[in-house]
Amino acid sequence: MQTPALFSHRADPGKGSRHGAARDPGRRQKMVAAQLFEVLSMTVTSMLEDPRLLDVSVSHVEVTPDLSLAKVYVSSAVKNADLKAAVDALVHASGFLRRQLAAELDLRRVPELRFFPDTRLLEAWRLDDVIGNLDKGEEKK
Numbered sequence: 001m002q003t004p005a006l007f008s009h010r011a012d013p014g015k016g017s018r019h020g021a022a023r024d025p026g027r028r029q030k031m032v033a034a035q036l037f038e039v040l041s042m043t044v045t046s047m048l049e050d051p052r053l054l055d056v057s058v059s060h061v062e063v064t065p066d067l068s069l070a071k072v073y074v075s076s077a078v079k080n081a082d083l084k085a086a087v088d089a090l091v092h093a094s095g096f097l098r099r100q101l102a103a104e105l106d107l108r109r110v111p112e113l114r115f116f117p118d119t120r121l122l123e124a125w126r127l128d129d130v131i132g133n134l135d136k137g138e139e140k141k
Contacts (some may be wrong), residue, residue, distance in 0.1 A: 031065050036070050037061040039104045043097060044074075044090070052089040055081055059118040063111060070111040073118035079125055084119035090115040099129070 025033070041058045059075040074086055090097070094113045101110045 005128050025063070026065065029065055029067065032067055032111075033061045033063040033070070035105050036063065036072075036101065036111070039096060039101055040072060043100050047100070048089075048096075049094055050089040050093065053086040054087040056083070059120075065105075068109070068111055070113050073114055074115060075118040075121050077121070079122070079136070083119070083122075087115045087117055 019133050027104040037058060038062065043054065044053060044058055055078045056078050057076070059073045061073070063069070072090070074083060076083060076091065078084070089112075094115075097113060098110045101107070110114065
């Protein structure tokens with residue numbers, strides 16, 4: 001008689017299996033992502049003087065399991081910020097950012113950096129505007 005999957009040590013194929021589709025990040029992966037986030041956040045806000053990066057901050061960093069690639073997400077607290085221009089500025093400064101990471105962190109190899117706009121805040125503002133417009137429409141009735 002087979003044991004139910006609930007009690008099997010292979011109940012979750014993502015854990016303990018190299019071939020699992022959706023794996024939780026490992027401890028080392030999370031630690032490196034946190035270190036990259038800390039250094040990149042400080043560097044972007046205090047050392048880069050590109051006007052396209054005004055009011056832009058690093059929102060989070062994801063690292064691949066082999067630590068060769070870091071996906072860096074940037075956002076802004078300003079509604080009309082041009083995140084595409086900010087991403088372009090960060091791509092232009094990626095060599096400088098990698099040198100800063102190499103100087104600050106004790107890594108054998110600094111991951112390749114890829115930058116992406118984090119639009120969660122903008123989407124929340126749009127949703128808030130839609131809800132606000134709906135509320136105004138109900139008040140008129």
